[in-house]
Amino acid sequence: MPNTYSSLYCQAIFAVKYxxxxxxxxxxxxxxxxxxxxxxxxxxxTLIVNGVSDHVHCLFRFYPKHSISDVMKSAKSKSSKWLNETSYLKHRFEWQIGFGCFAYSQSQLSRVTRYIKNQEEHHKKMTFRYEYIELLKAHNIPFLPEYLFEDLQ
Structure with missing residues (x-):
């Protein structure tokens, strides 16, 4: 797209099934x-990808010609296919349906990068569910608790 300029950054978060x-x-x-x-x-x-044992955070720049849903569909489906083709796990691997997506300005990138980089330390103090709800609230995203990532029952 000639004459189209953008500075679009997002943090996407997705979880392992259950x-x-x-x-x-x-x-x-x-x-x-x-x-x-x-x-x-x-x-x-991609600027940074990090996570812990049950979920992943990705910070990346995207362009108006892209759909965040298409980017996440590709990353999630192809990474689960890759993991299932390795011998790392004895059972089938799946990502949970859906993801969270949060937009940031250029001036916020270093703070968000640090936050993602320090996931291991961060989750010693805060659960994923609490973290996710706090991000939804901070970005004024309405949500229904029953549609948040599922836990194993």
């Missing part, structure tokens, strides 16, 4: 790199 804590340290860094590369393959620019 929030199972199955992203092990033994393959976590490789999985996060795969997700970052998959986001880049869509034509977006």
């Amino acid at each position: 929030r199972s804590a199955i992203i092990h340290e033994s393959f976590k860094m490789e999985l996060l790199a795969v997700i970052g590369n998959l986001i880049n393959e869509t034509g977006c620019q």
Whole structure:
């Protein structure tokens, strides 16, 4: 698109199905790199991908020609396919349906990058559910608690 200029950044968050804590340290860094590369393959620019055993945060730049849903669909489906084709897990891996997406300005990138980088430390003090609800509230996103990421019952 000639003469189209943008500065669009978002943090996407998605969870393992039923929030199972199955992203092990033994393959976590490789999985996060795969997700970052998959986001880049869509034509977006990955800034950081990090997470803990049950969910992932991705900060990336996107452009008006992209749909966030299409970027996340690609990253989630292809990364789960990649993980299922490895021998890292003995059972089928799936991401939970849906994701959270939060927009940021250029001036907020260093703060959000630090936040994502420090996920392990952050989650020693705060649950994923609490973190996610706080992000929804901070971004004035209405939600119904019954439609948040499911926990294993």
